Amino acid sequence: MRSGNVNERSAVAADSDARELRASPVLFERARRKGSKCALHPKPPPTSSARYLTREGTLLAERTFSPEEQQIAVHRGELQNMLLDTVLERLGSDAVRTGQRVDGFELSDGVVNVTVTDRDSERAEKVTARVLLAAYGVHSSVRQQLHPDTSFHWEGTRMFRGAAVREPFLDGATMTLIYGEEGKRFLAYPISRDVENEGEELINWVVMVPEADSRTISVDDTKNEPTDPKDVAPTFRGWGFDWLDIEGLVAESTDVLRYPMTDREPLDSWGEGGVTFMGDAGHPMYPIGANGGSQAILDGQRSPST
Numbered sequence: 001m002r003s004g005n006v007n008e009r010s011a012v013a014a015d016s017d018a019r020e021l022r023a024s025p026v027l028f029e030r031a032r033r034k035g036s037k038c039a040l041h042p043k044p045p046p047t048s049s050a051r052y053l054t055r056e057g058t059l060l061a062e063r064t065f066s067p068e069e070q071q072i073a074v075h076r077g078e079l080q081n082m083l084l085d086t087v088l089e090r091l092g093s094d095a096v097r098t099g100q101r102v103d104g105f106e107l108s109d110g111v112v113n114v115t116v117t118d119r120d121s122e123r124a125e126k127v128t129a130r131v132l133l134a135a136y137g138v139h140s141s142v143r144q145q146l147h148p149d150t151s152f153h154w155e156g157t158r159m160f161r162g163a164a165v166r167e168p169f170l171d172g173a174t175m176t177l178i179y180g181e182e183g184k185r186f187l188a189y190p191i192s193r194d195v196e197n198e199g200e201e202l203i204n205w206v207v208m209v210p211e212a213d214s215r216t217i218s219v220d221d222t223k224n225e226p227t228d229p230k231d232v233a234p235t236f237r238g239w240g241f242d243w244l245d246i247e248g249l250v251a252e253s254t255d256v257l258r259y260p261m262t263d264r265e266p267l268d269s270w271g272e273g274g275v276t277f278m279g280d281a282g283h284p285m286y287p288i289g290a291n292g293g294s295q296a297i298l299d300g301q302r303s304p305s306t
């Protein structure tokens with residue numbers, strides 16, 4: 001593997017752990033200011049405001065975001081394809097290899113020998129690189145090789161996620177967070193206008209339900225599990241407003257996932273020799289508040305190659 005190669009299972013959304021990602025547009029702007037010709041202009045407008053209320057409809061807070069505070073909510077597939085196009089344009093078509101899995105590495109004489117396995121044939125090969133920058137998420141085998149503890153901290157909240165194409169709510173660019181009884185929360189915001197019917201949007205929703213006391217869980221218990229929207233709907237029966245039909249939004253959603261809200265203890269080192277990691281491999285964060293994606297983008301801007 002030469003420096004600059006990108007090993008990615010796939011460049012489309014179907015492979016993502018999640019469907020959407022929110023991040024600060026300031027980060028994209030910063031990338032452009034650094035001389036980037038990158039066309040990272042996600043299609044939906046940045047989230048212009050946020051509305052926080054109780055499930056009975058009492059307004060708790062409302063904010064209009066300044067340009068520095070706005071968040072971009074983007075379909076992950078769209079973002080990944082934008083990134084892929086930019087990498088191919090800048091580095092050439094041989095810079096990206098898909099369908100490959102990085103299984104581990106050895107350090108020797110100032111280089112890194114990386115084991116890369118084809119996911120279809122399971123044929124493994126060794127490639128030699130000067131630097132291995134492992135940006136492959138929370139289940140990174142490079143992290144595991146350097147830090148074998150695979151446990152996660154679950155703070156006890158179960159999350160559910162889904163999305164459905166619907167008519168926009170409010171101004172079509174507002175994020176709304178609704179607080180209910182027993183710590184239940186419901187979050188919704190638009191992530192794409194690239195949908196079949198003009199005037200509709202793909203609206204993403206997240207449900208958070210306290211389920212257990214905080215505890216340590218194994219990596220196997222952190223996986224996303226497909227869930228029937230019918231199993232989520234009873235949790236929010238009776239929720240909703242004349243401007244937001246929560247039950248309808250959940251019922252019409254496809255690819256609903258459930259998973260625990262987890263993070264990990266900070267690491268005391270982030271690499272060895274020419275090997276380092278970035279993003280979730282180094283510091284998984286709670287998947288809320290646009291933290292993980294924003295931090296991964298910042299890591300990329302500060303990585304050795306930049």
Ligand SMILES: Cc1cc2nc3c(=O)[nH]c(=O)nc-3n(C[C@H](O)[C@H](O)[C@H](O)COP(=O)(O)OP(=O)(O)OC[C@H]3O[C@@H](n4cnc5c(N)ncnc54)[C@H](O)[C@@H]3O)c2cc1C
Nearest residue numbers: 009018022101102136137279280287290291292293294296
């Ligand atoms: C359900 C959910 C919702 C989230 N929502 C938000 C949000 O709204 N805003 C936000 O900022 N953050 C959010 N996060 C967190 C955010 O997704 C991560 O922090 C961010 O994606 C981390 O980026 P990354 O590049 O480190 O890893 P990832 O985005 O996970 O990318 C890793 C890539 O590496 C590939 N890969 C995995 N193993 C290998 C291997 N062995 N070899 C080669 N490639 C491999 C994977 O297929 C994947 O494409 C969410 C997370 C989840 C799970």
